[in-house]
Amino acid sequence: MSALLTVTDLHSHYGKSQALFGVSLAVxxxxxxxLLGRNGMGKTTTIRNICRMMRATSGEISFDGQVINAMPSHRAARLGMGLVPEGRRCFAPLSVHENLTAAARPGAWDYAKVVALFPRLGERRDQRADTLSGGEQQMLAIGRALMTNPRLLILDEATEGLAPVIRQEIWAAIRALKAEGLAILLVDKSLREVLGIASHAVILERGSTVWQGAASAVDTGLANRYLGV
Structure with missing residues (x-):
């Protein structure tokens, strides 16, 4: 496999406060x-830098061999990065169909394929996004990202706050995306499910990469030391 995303010694600030102190990872x-770590350890900040919603102070971010540090977020997205942000952030007044088609770009993922992955979205086709349940909004956020036909899907807390039955539907969809060969960068607190899907894991501690390796190597000792479980 060839490197699609590479992050090397990334440092970043919120104003005068430094948030990242040397994050390195590859997908x-x-x-x-x-991408693992306790709350506040830099996971979402790392994603914001990758997606060019924050400016890195130093270090390098490359996508498919192209350095993207100075690239605006909309251009980075067009390279093939699809983000499902924490908090879903659907277009509230638009219908399910409008949310999906607003983001559409040419490729294998279209409305029919998204509805096949998440049948509930087909049932809610003409319903406003702000009237959906939390789980349905999360499905919509994932579907909207897929409609951009990304080469890399970034999921930030995709199952947080959802009922167990809905969480299992989301995990089943992520497994299906993995089976299709889609590259995925995954942040989630459900350690058992995450490690059951991921082949590789990166652990952040206080804004730095402190461990990375095979997901199967994340044992109880590592979890207790860095993840608080």
Missing amino acids: DAGQVVA
């Missing part, structure tokens, strides 16, 4: 990578 084409 190969077709690989699922788990």
